Amino acid sequence: MKEINTDILIVGAGYAGIAAAKKLHAAQQDFMVIEARDRIGGRTLTEDLESGVTVDMGAKWVGPTQHLVWEWIKETHTETYDTYDQGKNLLKFKNKITSYTGTIPKIDPISLIDLGITISKMNKLSAQISLTEPWNHPKAKEFDAMTLATWMEKHIWTAKAKHLFEIGIQTVFAAEASEISLLFALFYFKSGDNMDTLISIKNGAQQSILKGGTQGLIKKIAASFLDKIHLESPLLRLSQQANGIIAETKMLKINARKCILTIPPVLISTIEFEPPLPQQKAQLYQRMPMGAAMKVYLIYPTPFWREMGFSGQIVSDEYPLKVTFDVGHTDSELGVLLVFVEGNDARNFIDLEEGTRRKMILERVEKIFGHQASMPMQYIDKCWTEEVYSRGCYTGLMGPNTLTQFGHQIRAPFKHIHFAGTETADKWCGYLDGAISSGYRAASEVLKETL
Numbered sequence: 001m002k003e004i005n006t007d008i009l010i011v012g013a014g015y016a017g018i019a020a021a022k023k024l025h026a027a028q029q030d031f032m033v034i035e036a037r038d039r040i041g042g043r044t045l046t047e048d049l050e051s052g053v054t055v056d057m058g059a060k061w062v063g064p065t066q067h068l069v070w071e072w073i074k075e076t077h078t079e080t081y082d083t084y085d086q087g088k089n090l091l092k093f094k095n096k097i098t099s100y101t102g103t104i105p106k107i108d109p110i111s112l113i114d115l116g117i118t119i120s121k122m123n124k125l126s127a128q129i130s131l132t133e134p135w136n137h138p139k140a141k142e143f144d145a146m147t148l149a150t151w152m153e154k155h156i157w158t159a160k161a162k163h164l165f166e167i168g169i170q171t172v173f174a175a176e177a178s179e180i181s182l183l184f185a186l187f188y189f190k191s192g193d194n195m196d197t198l199i200s201i202k203n204g205a206q207q208s209i210l211k212g213g214t215q216g217l218i219k220k221i222a223a224s225f226l227d228k229i230h231l232e233s234p235l236l237r238l239s240q241q242a243n244g245i246i247a248e249t250k251m252l253k254i255n256a257r258k259c260i261l262t263i264p265p266v267l268i269s270t271i272e273f274e275p276p277l278p279q280q281k282a283q284l285y286q287r288m289p290m291g292a293a294m295k296v297y298l299i300y301p302t303p304f305w306r307e308m309g310f311s312g313q314i315v316s317d318e319y320p321l322k323v324t325f326d327v328g329h330t331d332s333e334l335g336v337l338l339v340f341v342e343g344n345d346a347r348n349f350i351d352l353e354e355g356t357r358r359k360m361i362l363e364r365v366e367k368i369f370g371h372q373a374s375m376p377m378q379y380i381d382k383c384w385t386e387e388v389y390s391r392g393c394y395t396g397l398m399g400p401n402t403l404t405q406f407g408h409q410i411r412a413p414f415k416h417i418h419f420a421g422t423e424t425a426d427k428w429c430g431y432l433d434g435a436i437s438s439g440y441r442a443a444s445e446v447l448k449e450t451l
């Protein structure tokens, strides 16, 4: 086993780990990064397809208020383009297809009012939640004792509004409303400005796309300190002494003064800690499962739906296809349709053979856009629950009784170990921007203690 001495060890080379490294590099600190995978980027993964199309199999979009990602985009002169958002969107509900413009589908007036009131109630409630201490809201215990599904049962009157709201929830959390606490949902909406921002393209979280992909961006940021990143080095054991830590992988023994751990909460329980994590912290990590999502790209010779006057955005109640977007560049001749399968749908869909998955998706898009839709040049899909070093996506979630009882542990250091990762962010928790802010915060904590 090779022994290495460094001042600060960063575990994980996703956006949080690279943000921490960037800050330490700028401060001319002695640090190293260990990463389990054979690549950097974590939950970002950009692939250049033979057709010339670049696809993000992980994180894709950047919204206008995600200022830290925009700083990186500007610093690296990365080109962006807007998600195609012209023409009519389509809603397929109970075998009927209707078209609409804007974020909210055209449905009967009663259901429409019901949906509008529900979203506005969510926004009003979430606006009252503190991002740093959501557990201190006067009704925190009450909100954290119920799931979002329980709240929906009580407050949404029409079946159609409930169904559409559920699709919105699956899209935002990659999970079911019955898996998350109301308090966590309110915190998450506030963290991303509000629910409207999270589900919107224009002025929302789905507004901009990076030309070289989100993994392309992190590669540019890490370029000046690549020699400090050790790939294929999963952390197995972390022990703490009076003056620092000893981290062990299969091949390395690393002695450091401080450690910044950026791995997803669900994976923290896989590390052997000596001494063990404080019991409330350890219990927290037993309660932050990942959601599940599958991303499917369909590449066509042309974005033929645009010529038909459609935006490429579909909201559908038919398993497995619930939501689609046109993510092709306006300058490209090719059509790129991105299909999301999320929550329990994804968990079931992932177990099917690839041929069956392809057939099902193509049947669904054909029903909506016609025969041309059944003949893409390429079908490509990716499931994140199969990724050993992610275990799902988009982020770690909290069910009832988690934020109020254990939430205060999320950013708390444990002796020489500091905790980052998007799940620890107050602003844009679950997103790339939150990952960057968490990395910067953890690096600042360490710098404060070591300088």
Ligand SMILES: Cc1cc2nc3c(=O)[nH]c(=O)nc-3n(C[C@H](O)[C@H](O)[C@H](O)COP(=O)(O)OP(=O)(O)OC[C@H]3O[C@@H](n4cnc5c(N)ncnc54)[C@H](O)[C@@H]3O)c2cc1C
Residues within 6 Å of the ligand: 011, 012, 013, 014, 015, 016, 017, 034, 035, 036, 037, 040, 041, 042, 043, 044, 057, 058, 059, 060, 061, 062, 233, 234, 235, 236, 262, 263, 264, 267, 293, 295, 384, 389, 390, 392, 393, 394, 395, 420, 421, 422, 423, 430, 431, 432, 433, 435
């Ligand atoms: C399909 C998908 C779509 C998404 N869409 C968007 C989007 O459009 N916009 C957006 O802002 N966000 C999106 N997200 C969320 C976004 O990707 C995450 O919020 C962000 O990448 C998290 O960064 P992180 O550094 O906190 O964690 P990670 O990216 O998970 O990084 C943690 C790193 O730790 C490594 N690791 C794990 N275990 C160990 C170990 N034992 N030892 C060493 N290393 C280890 C992992 O390999 C990984 O590289 C999406 C995510 C997915 C998967």
